[in-house]
Amino acid sequence: MLLRSCRLNVPMRIVLLASLFTACSNEQMAEHPPATANGRTIRCAVVGGLADTGLWQELGEQFTATSGHRVEIAARGPKHIVVPELRRGHAHLLAVHACDAVINAVADGQAVDPQPWARNDFVIVGPPDDPAEIQNLEDASEALRRIIASRSKLLVHASHGAMEVLHDLLESAQLQLDAEHTLVRLEDRHRQMLMVAGKEGAYTIVGRIPFLSGKLPKQDLAIMVQGDPRLRRPYVVVVANDQSLDPQDLAAARQFASYLRSPAAQEFIAEYGHGRYDDRPLFFPVVVE
Numbered sequence: 001m002l003l004r005s006c007r008l009n010v011p012m013r014i015v016l017l018a019s020l021f022t023a024c025s026n027e028q029m030a031e032h033p034p035a036t037a038n039g040r041t042i043r044c045a046v047v048g049g050l051a052d053t054g055l056w057q058e059l060g061e062q063f064t065a066t067s068g069h070r071v072e073i074a075a076r077g078p079k080h081i082v083v084p085e086l087r088r089g090h091a092h093l094l095a096v097h098a099c100d101a102v103i104n105a106v107a108d109g110q111a112v113d114p115q116p117w118a119r120n121d122f123v124i125v126g127p128p129d130d131p132a133e134i135q136n137l138e139d140a141s142e143a144l145r146r147i148i149a150s151r152s153k154l155l156v157h158a159s160h161g162a163m164e165v166l167h168d169l170l171e172s173a174q175l176q177l178d179a180e181h182t183l184v185r186l187e188d189r190h191r192q193m194l195m196v197a198g199k200e201g202a203y204t205i206v207g208r209i210p211f212l213s214g215k216l217p218k219q220d221l222a223i224m225v226q227g228d229p230r231l232r233r234p235y236v237v238v239v240a241n242d243q244s245l246d247p248q249d250l251a252a253a254r255q256f257a258s259y260l261r262s263p264a265a266q267e268f269i270a271e272y273g274h275g276r277y278d279d280r281p282l283f284f285p286v287v288v289e
Helices: 010-031 048-052 055-067 079-087 100-107 140-149 159-173 190-200 208-213 247-260 263-271
Strands: 041-047 070-077 093-097 111-126 154-157 182-185 204-207 222-225 232-240
Touching: 041 048, 041 055, 041 079, 041 247, 048 055, 048 070, 048 208, 055 070, 055 247, 055 263, 070 079, 079 093, 079 100, 093 100, 093 111, 093 247, 100 111, 100 232, 111 140, 111 190, 111 208, 111 247, 140 154, 140 159, 140 222, 154 159, 154 190, 154 204, 159 204, 159 232, 182 190, 190 204, 204 208, 208 222, 232 247, 247 263
Parallel strands: 041 070, 041 093, 154 182
Antiparallel strands: 093 232, 111 204, 111 222, 111 232
16 A cells, blocks of 8 residues: 555654664663663673673573563673772672672672672693693692692683682692792783793683683693582672662662572573583582572
């Protein structure tokens, strides 16, 4: 049927404008599901890996569907980027690895109720010729014992909590590093650490997700050891404690923090990303009593 005139009555104009608005908004609405009439918008500061993998967005969409509150990523990146965003009052909620920076925010009264809600994991990588013969071991402490005993090079670095994981493994097995064959870099730059390890033919500890995803250059290094629960590191969530923020927004943030530890969220986390890079999930749940 052809229209004989370009002039439309008012109701028809409204219908067409609504259709155009809906079409142009589909992509944005898919990324940020709208809140209900009574819903709030929760601004979140999130460490990069949670957003890069899509886990945070999917958990946010599930929470929106059940609560009506919208979850928005206000800041993403390493801890030195996202923790200050909460301190400045730019975020209602913060999700990062357990670290001094977030505990100090709680100690300073700027955040409350730190709760672990998920874990990611590290792997031990090394040169393909594997001089310490540790490939396919599942006991990370035994792998370190062999690296030390074989006088192979080991790179120790501060990137993304790798040093804390290494310290716990050494302490639990009562091992001491061989100073002559240990390379120490205190910089917090994961990419540069892998470049050094590759050049030196050294073993080191690195996050499994960025290594497998290609976010970090592999530098001819290969995964040698993975799967030991002691290689896992927890994420914590805290809610802002800021009187300048709307109390209803903070109440919604507390609801979301609780949701992350709910059985439904924990079951989702346990299977999320399974098979994307290997036969393991990308994240691991926590024990919630």
